[in-house]
Amino acid sequence: MxxxxxxxxxxxxxxxxLAEITKNKNRGRGSMWWxxxxxxxxxNFLPVSPTSMLDSSVYGNLRRxxxxxxxxxxxxLQAISRGANQAVAECQYQFRNRRWNCSTKNFLRGKNxxxxxxxxxxxxxxxxxxxxxxxxxxxxxxxxxxxSIQSCSCDYTHQSRTSSAVxxxxxxGCSDNIxxxxxxxxxxxxxxxxxxxxxxxxxxxxxxAGRTGVVSVLLQHVSSEMxxxxxxxxxxxxCTVKTCWMRLPSFRVVGDNLKDRFDGASRVMVSNSDRVxxxxxxxxxxxxxxxxxxxRQRYNLQLKPYNPEHKPxxxxxxxxxxxxxxxxxKNPKLGIxxxxxxxxxxxxxGVDGCDLMCxxxxxxxxxxxxxxxxACIFHWCCEVxxxxxxxxxxxxxxx
Amino acid sequence: xxxxxxxxxxxKKLSLLVILxxxxxxxxxxxxxxxxxxxxxxxxxxxxxxxxxxxxxxxxNKWFYSRGNxxxxxxxxxxxSSDTHQQPYQIVYTFQMPVPRNNLDLDYSRWQQNLIGxxxxxxxxxxxxxxxxxxxxxxxxxxxxxxxxxxxxWKPYASSTVERILDCSIDMPREQYNYxxxxxxxxxxGSLYHDYYLLNxxxxxxxxxxxxLGRIVDLWLxxxxxxxxxxxxxxxxxxxxxxxxxxxxxWYWKRVYMLSRSPALLEYMLLTxxxxxxxxxxxxEYLTLAYDMPFMLLLGDIRQGIFYATLLSFWLxxxxxxxxxSFIILAGISAGIYLLFLSYMIWKVFKNISAKRAxxxxxxxxxxxxxxxxxxxxxxxxxATLLCAxxxxxxxxxxxxxxxxxxxxxxxxxxxxxAFFTGVYGMWNIxxxxxxxxxxxxxxxxxxxxxxxxxxxxxxxxxxxxxxxEMLSLTAFARKTAVE
Numbered sequence: 113m114x115x116x117x118x119x120x121x122x123x124x125x126x127x128x129x130l131a132e133i134t135k136n137k138n139r140g141r142g143s144m145w146w147x148x149x150x151x152x153x154x155x156n157f158l159p160v161s162p163t164s165m166l167d168s169s170v171y172g173n174l175r176r177x178x179x180x181x182x183x184x185x186x187x188x189l190q191a192i193s194r195g196a197n198q199a200v201a202e203c204q205y206q207f208r209n210r211r212w213n214c215s216t217k218n219f220l221r222g223k224n225x226x227x228x229x230x231x232x233x234x235x236x237x238x239x240x241x242x243x244x245x246x247x248x249x250x251x252x253x254x255x256x257x258x259x260s261i262q263s264c265s266c267d268y269t270h271q272s273r274t275s276s277a278v279x280x281x282x283x284x285g286c287s288d289n290i291x292x293x294x295x296x297x298x299x300x301x302x303x304x305x306x307x308x309x310x311x312x313x314x315x316x317x318x319x320x321a322g323r324t325g326v327v328s329v330l331l332q333h334v335s336s337e338m339x340x341x342x343x344x345x346x347x348x349x350x351c352t353v354k355t356c357w358m359r360l361p362s363f364r365v366v367g368d369n370l371k372d373r374f375d376g377a378s379r380v381m382v383s384n385s386d387r388v389x390x391x392x393x394x395x396x397x398x399x400x401x402x403x404x405x406x407x408r409q410r411y412n413l414q415l416k417p418y419n420p421e422h423k424p425x426x427x428x429x430x431x432x433x434x435x436x437x438x439x440x441x442k443n444p445k446l447g448i449x450x451x452x453x454x455x456x457x458x459x460x461x462g463v464d465g466c467d468l469m470c471x472x473x474x475x476x477x478x479x480x481x482x483x484x485x486x487a488c489i490f491h492w493c494c495e496v497x498x499x500x501x502x503x504x505x506x507x508x509x510x511x
Numbered sequence: 512x513x514x515x516x517x518x519x520x521x522x523k524k525l526s527l528l529v530i531l532x533x534x535x536x537x538x539x540x541x542x543x544x545x546x547x548x549x550x551x552x553x554x555x556x557x558x559x560x561x562x563x564x565x566x567x568x569x570x571x572n573k574w575f576y577s578r579g580n581x582x583x584x585x586x587x588x589x590x591x592s593s594d595t596h597q598q599p600y601q602i603v604y605t606f607q608m609p610v611p612r613n614n615l616d617l618d619y620s621r622w623q624q625n626l627i628g629x630x631x632x633x634x635x636x637x638x639x640x641x642x643x644x645x646x647x648x649x650x651x652x653x654x655x656x657x658x659x660x661x662x663x664x665w666k667p668y669a670s671s672t673v674e675r676i677l678d679c680s681i682d683m684p685r686e687q688y689n690y691x692x693x694x695x696x697x698x699x700x701g702s703l704y705h706d707y708y709l710l711n712x713x714x715x716x717x718x719x720x721x722x723x724l725g726r727i728v729d730l731w732l733x734x735x736x737x738x739x740x741x742x743x744x745x746x747x748x749x750x751x752x753x754x755x756x757x758x759x760x761x762w763y764w765k766r767v768y769m770l771s772r773s774p775a776l777l778e779y780m781l782l783t784x785x786x787x788x789x790x791x792x793x794x795x796e797y798l799t800l801a802y803d804m805p806f807m808l809l810l811g812d813i814r815q816g817i818f819y820a821t822l823l824s825f826w827l828x829x830x831x832x833x834x835x836x837s838f839i840i841l842a843g844i845s846a847g848i849y850l851l852f853l854s855y856m857i858w859k860v861f862k863n864i865s866a867k868r869a870x871x872x873x874x875x876x877x878x879x880x881x882x883x884x885x886x887x888x889x890x891x892x893x894x895a896t897l898l899c900a901x902x903x904x905x906x907x908x909x910x911x912x913x914x915x916x917x918x919x920x921x922x923x924x925x926x927x928x929x930a931f932f933t934g935v936y937g938m939w940n941i942x943x944x945x946x947x948x949x950x951x952x953x954x955x956x957x958x959x960x961x962x963x964x965x966x967x968x969x970x971x972x973x974x975x976x977x978x979x980x981e982m983l984s985l986t987a988f989a990r991k992t993a994v995e
Contacts, residue, residue: 205687257557257731259578259610266612277613282620283740285552286612341694343629343735345551353928355551355735359631364687488639 143315144173145300146225146244148189149196149216177303181296187261188252192300195251199244200225202367206243206374209464211439211451211471212236227447233311233433239374241315242322242430245301246366249326253293253360264292288358290327297323302410310433313413314380317431320411324428325370329361370430377430379418440471454510470510478507517892517949518885525888528948532941539748539937544930547744551737558604558712558730562586574655574665575603575711578611606710606732618659618706621800622739625808626700628710633729634690636681642690642725648677649720651713652697656705665709669698672715677724690725694733701808702799703736741929746796748933752940753792759947760785766951780825781950787821788943790814822939823849826900830856853900857893864889892949899942902935 171179182189203214214236217227224230230237256264266277266286280286301319305312341359346352415431417424425431437443442450456466456475466475482505485498517525561575561583575583586602608626609617619626630650634642653670657663679692700708710732714721764782767774774782791814799807830853864886871879 254557257555257610258559259556259607260559262611262616263614264610264612266617277615278617281609281612281617282622283743284548284738285736286554286617289555341629341631341733343553343627343694343696343733345627345699345735352932353550355553357553357555357733359555359731362633362635362687362689364685368685 143224143230143241143304144175145178145192146196146199147173148193149200149225175303178300181300185261185263185296187255188263188296188300191251191255191261192248194255195247196244198251198363199247202247202363203240203243205364206239206367206371207236209457209462211454211463211469212436212448213454214240215449217447228445229447232437232446233314234436235374235377235430235432236436238314238318238377238430238432239370241318242325242370242373243367244322245297245319246322246326246370247363248301249290249293249297249323250360250363250366251293252296253289253326256289256292257360264289265295267291290330290358290360294323294327307410307413310381313415314431314433316410317413317415317425321373321428321430322370325373326361326366328428329365329369330358373428373430377432378422378425379435380415380425380431380433381418438471440473451510456508456510458506458508466508466510473511475508475510478509480505480507514953515950516953517888519953520888520949522884528945529891532945536934536937536941539941540930540934542744542748542937543933544926546740547926547929547933548738548740549926550741550928550932551735553733553735554608554610556606556608556610556732556734558606558732559583560586561603561605563601563603563713571653571667571670574653574709575605576607576665576709577605578607602713604712604714604730606712606730606734608708608710608732608734619703619708619736620739621703622742623703624737624742624796624799626698626703626708627696627735628698628700629694629733629735630675630697630712631694631731631733632677632679632692632724632727633731634679634692634724635726635728636684636686636688636690637726638684638686640725641684642679643723644678644680646677646679646723647674648695648724649674649715650697651715653711654698655709655711657707657709659706668705668708673697689728697732699808701805702803704799704803742796744929744933745936746794748936749792749794749796752937753789753794756785756789756792756940756944759944760789763947763951770952777828777950780821780828781946784821784825784943785947787818788939791818792940818939826853826896829896830860850900854897857897860893861890892946895942895945899938902938 174182182192200214200216204216207214212229214226216225226240230240252261252264255261266281297319302316305315305319307313307316340356342354342356344352344354346354415425437446437448439448440451442448442452451469451471454469456469457464458466458475458477460466463469482503484501484503485496486501488496488498520528559577561577562585563573563575564584565573577583577585583603583605609619611617632648649672651670651672654668655665656668657665675695675697677692677695679690681688681690698710712730714724714727716722760782763785767778767782793814795807795810798804804810868883868886871882
């Protein structure tokens with residue numbers, strides 16, 4: 113608890129300039145770390161200083177608490193970087209057939225990795241927050257298992273002993289890593305979001321939903337006995353002693369899960385009590401305003417559905433504030449590329465169909481000769497032998 | 512005639528003894544539930560892929576590890592996408608045990624007793640390369656150890672090329688999903704003597720091995736070790752019980768030895784049972800703290816096995832002694848029927864005794880009271896036997912219920928598995944101590960009641976001449992009425 117307060121104080125002192133606050137007011141301030149994805153792939157030798165391998169522009173955009181977390185936990189940066197890249201790849205895979213295809217921009221100081229779309233509190237933004245937060249949870253848990261992060265906690269859950277970690281380990285072993293991934297993701301990803309305005313609450317909720325997504329995928333599989341493995345090791349291998357453990361799912365499973373949540377996301381609005389609270393906050397001292405929500409309040413947000421007939425969103429649901437833009441035309445203000453030149457599926461009736469994808473502008477059809485790898489034979493470990501096939505493909509492109 | 516203590520002990524003394532034993536039993540259960548952690552814990556270790564740059568990977572003394580001085584160059588899993596020409600033996604999956612936590616380089620403690628390694632393979636689904644349900648996988652596994660001394664180098668411990676059947680299925684065949692492959696047991700170390708262990712695994716591909724494996728993305732090793740806290744509680748229990756049982760056993764045998772007759776079968780059985788328990792109680796685990804004893808797993812199995820065998824045969828003889836039937840043929844029946852059978856027998860004993868009680872009203876009051884007391888106590892002991900037997904069997908059944916390290920209900924303070932283990936262990940000890948105490952020959956002589964029909968009664972209840980003092984008086988009583 114004291115540590116948490118200390119960190120809270122640190123993050124308060126890490127206050128950015130006034131100009132930056134106004135600039136980022138719309139989206140909250142916890143999204144700049146995504147730029148780590150564009151940092152050069154770190155090599156495997158641990159650098160003397162973890163900052164040396166990071167692009168200064170990327171590192172400069174991190175919040176002070178995030179920098180401290182990276183400094184204090186060697187190996188974490190590589191894991192976050194891997195996670196961020198995984199999140200981008202997964203987002204682009206999940207949205208490959210939609211008008212908005214999760215394109216990323218060249219990362220520059222002060223710019224957001226996913227572009228200005230995150231300034232709007234729409235569904236797509238909700239997904240970005242959730243998938244990035246989930247990816248950090250996943251990849252930190254993975255890195256803990258690999259042993260590349262030394263500081264993963266050894267929660268000894270049986271009794272709250274005050275003894276050292278070594279004695280805990282000897283006495284009762286260590287807990288699973290997913291818990292550490294979860295809390296680390298909370299500390300790192302949620303740094304900038306204090307839940308003071310509705311947008312920050314939306315971000316907090318979606319970050320949490322992403323993390324919960326990883327855990328729920330794990331548990332869902334446990335209940336269907338897919339991801340839980342057990343070993344009997346009692347007398348002569350009898351089952352008097354049975355130890356079970358979780359298996360970390362492939363990140364694609366998490367991505368699919370979150371995409372389902374995206375499709376069923378709920379629109380929320382400011383509840384009355386919140387309005388009163390924020391007004392009171394404004395009237396109160398600056399200190400209280402700065403502190404934002406306490407940790408308990410942070411993750412117990414009461415968001416009110418926009419449509420009063422809908423159920424309030426649960427912890428796993430994604431929430432958004434405003435309707436998504438159409439994504440049809442190029443809009444530099446919102447960082448939308450538009451669907452001009454995108455390929456579409458002539459026969460599909462879904463979003464990837466040419467009617468919807470091209471927003472009724474029509475499309476052109478071309479015959480193309482494509483040389484593809486086909487009839488691949490896989491040789492352990494490292495060789496995929498493929499034939500090259502020439503096929504003629506009909507490609508539809510939006511005008 | 513001389514009876515056993517259970518027949519001659521006063522009701523007050525008996526109840527005091529029973530209360531003491533019950534308290535001891537509760538203490539045993541609580542020690543497990545409140546002090547001891549779960550019996551075992553596991554660490555999931557993700558294999559780091561190191562690149563072996565030597566010419567053919569056959570250098571036995573070259574060890575690859577991902578942490579510490581001289582750690583390897585790791586290869587990321589992108590080697591699948593491009594047509595790089597790496598050779599299979601160049602990829603070494605390394606597992607360094609244990610994994611560090613809380614910024615501490617954790618090491619195994621000798622209190623943790625044993626280490627079991629289970630290997631899991633994550634294979635990514637790819638519609639182009641689907642794999643068979645059951646595939647043969649060949650692993651070149653090498654295990655090394657190291658001490659805490661920072662100057663120490665990895666020393667080979669064991670190495671082997673093993674073949675395992677990989678059983679993989681997939682529910683939703685989608686790209687990038689993983690096959691659900693069953694865990695394969697890889698190694699079992701009976702003693703956890705060293706501080707660190709290192710496992711290097713290669714998947715050789717010479718002579719067509721490992722060709723049907725598909726796209727392996729990760730290798731996971733689950734290292735299961737007994738918890739040090741559990742060992743400490745367990746060994747403490749043993750240390751406490753060992754001298755007690757040994758003492759009671761010598762006292763019992765002294766009593767039996769003092770008898771003029773030669774010991775009966777039941778008495779021999781009790782002695783064997785006590786010895787088996789003493790062997791089980793012997794806290795050999797202390798030796799593992801100083802010496803490398805890889806045979807401990809086997810020894811533990813043998814000790815437990817001997818104990819179970821003796822306990823089960825004792826129960827048969829015990830129940831048989833009171834029903835006067837031959838049960839030797841039935842001794843071979845399986846453990847499942849065993850409990851039913853035992854319950855049935857005990858039920859018959861009850862019925863038998865109840866039938867014989869009909870004779871009681873015709874006796875003089877003092878003698879009747881004596882026999883009624885004896886019958887009551889035997890009933891009590893029979894129920895205790897049944898309870899002990901049921902708990903032992905239930906222990907097996909409960910063992911099937913998964914006890915994961917993952918607890919979502921964190922409010923639960925009681926460690927049920929450990930509580931059950933210590934509870935059952937304590938129960939065996941207490942039960943056998945009680946048996947040894949209660950079935951020891953008594954020094955007390957039952958006073959012959961002076962009355963006019965005492966002579967005829969004495970004749971009636973005196974043991975048969977062909978059977979000199981071999982039986983307990985209840986047995987004699989039951990047999991006598993049966994003869995009539």
